[in-house]
Amino acid sequence: MTPEKLKTPEVKPATSPLAGSSTKNAPEGYSTTTSFTSPKKVMVGGEMRLPVFHGNGSEDPQQHWFLCEVVWRVKQVVDANIKAAQLVTTFRDRALNWYMKFSGGQNKTLDEIQIALIAEFKKQKSESQCIRELKEIKQLNVEYTWDFDQRFKVLMGQVSFPIPEAQHKEWFIAALLPHIRVPLTWQRITSQVEALEITMKL
Numbered sequence: 001m002t003p004e005k006l007k008t009p010e011v012k013p014a015t016s017p018l019a020g021s022s023t024k025n026a027p028e029g030y031s032t033t034t035s036f037t038s039p040k041k042v043m044v045g046g047e048m049r050l051p052v053f054h055g056n057g058s059e060d061p062q063q064h065w066f067l068c069e070v071v072w073r074v075k076q077v078v079d080a081n082i083k084a085a086q087l088v089t090t091f092r093d094r095a096l097n098w099y100m101k102f103s104g105g106q107n108k109t110l111d112e113i114q115i116a117l118i119a120e121f122k123k124q125k126s127e128s129q130c131i132r133e134l135k136e137i138k139q140l141n142v143e144y145t146w147d148f149d150q151r152f153k154v155l156m157g158q159v160s161f162p163i164p165e166a167q168h169k170e171w172f173i174a175a176l177l178p179h180i181r182v183p184l185t186w187q188r189i190t191s192q193v194e195a196l197e198i199t200m201k202l
Helices: 061-075 080-088 093-103 110-121 127-136 145-157 165-175 178-185 192-201
Strands: none
Touching (some): 061 080, 093 110, 127 145, 145 165, 145 192, 165 178, 165 192
């Protein structure tokens, strides 16, 4: 008899599960290994850029300044000189022509640019808006009568047509704090100037 050839058992290479995979109680026929992929970097919203300002009359310089500050905070820009340079690069058309004349070829500080920009391009209130504010204006609890009078006069100065003195006086007295307004109602006052003089003595 010829001895049967001994069969060499086939040895399969052992596979070790990846870290984080589990082989406990794995159902028959299912893989016990888990593959992982490295996370990808995702850009959310793209790169944040400064807005542009044309100075064409339909834009608000205060809103432009606010948006620039938002971008600077996000990008953690704190150097005033860098902010000033970046702010100038946002100017276009009329705004850029204005800045070239304003700067005269000299470097301006951030504060100087901000103040001049708002003064130059701030929208003027309509007269109807000024009249409405004159009717609704109120003296603040922490506001001196003299300071309120100055604020009141600024609104009055933005109205081109003359307002009768009686109306002027009525709006002024109605806007004062109660403890100041009530004593004035007991007196015969003919003008806003007279009303102010009396309140300064109270």
